Amino acid sequence: xxxxxxxxxxxxxxxxxxxxxxxxxxxxxxxxxxxxxxxxxxxxxxxxxxxxxxxxxxxxxxxxxxxxxxxxxxxxxxxxxxxxxxxxxxxxxxxxxxxxxxxxxxxxxxxxxxxxxxxxx
Numbered sequence: 001x002x003x004x005x006x007x008x009x010x011x012x013x014x015x016x017x018x019x020x021x022x023x024x025x026x027x028x029x030x031x032x033x034x035x036x037x038x039x040x041x042x043x044x045x046x047x048x049x050x051x052x053x054x055x056x057x058x059x060x061x062x063x064x065x066x067x068x069x070x071x072x073x074x075x076x077x078x079x080x081x082x083x084x085x086x087x088x089x090x091x092x093x094x095x096x097x098x099x100x101x102x103x104x105x106x107x108x109x110x111x112x113x114x115x116x117x118x119x120x121x
Contacts, residue, residue: 007031007048008032008051008052008053009034009044009053010032010034010035010055011034011041011054012056019034021034033048038060038062038068039062045071052116053081053083053116054082054083055086058085058086058087069083082116084097084099084112086100088102100112
């Protein structure tokens with residue numbers, strides 16, 4: 001019996017970067033769900049099982065990524081979901097496990113995801 005393919009939730013307001021993240025991670029054999037805002041991500045989380053990893057750009061125009069972090073941290077069913085923040089700064093929040101500093105390349109992204117999602121081939 002094979003394990004299900006892990007799902008990654010990507011929250012990125014820049015459509016070009018969001019599409020690139022989806023393309024790279026899908027090519028690595030992962031299922032990805034991409035949203036443009038933290039509010040969209042919260043709506044998705046309300047109706048789906050927890051993802052294996054959340055990749056989150058905190059600095060979206062509405063800054064609702066911070067609300068998403070609080071929800072992930074405080075909701076028992078989501079508290080163990082690792083979060084990788086995409087940022088140009090050093091962001092701090094109990095839910096953030098790692099920060100990908102902008103700009104980053106494909107190899108850095110994949111290495112980061114592999115640290116949290118062990119099902120990559």
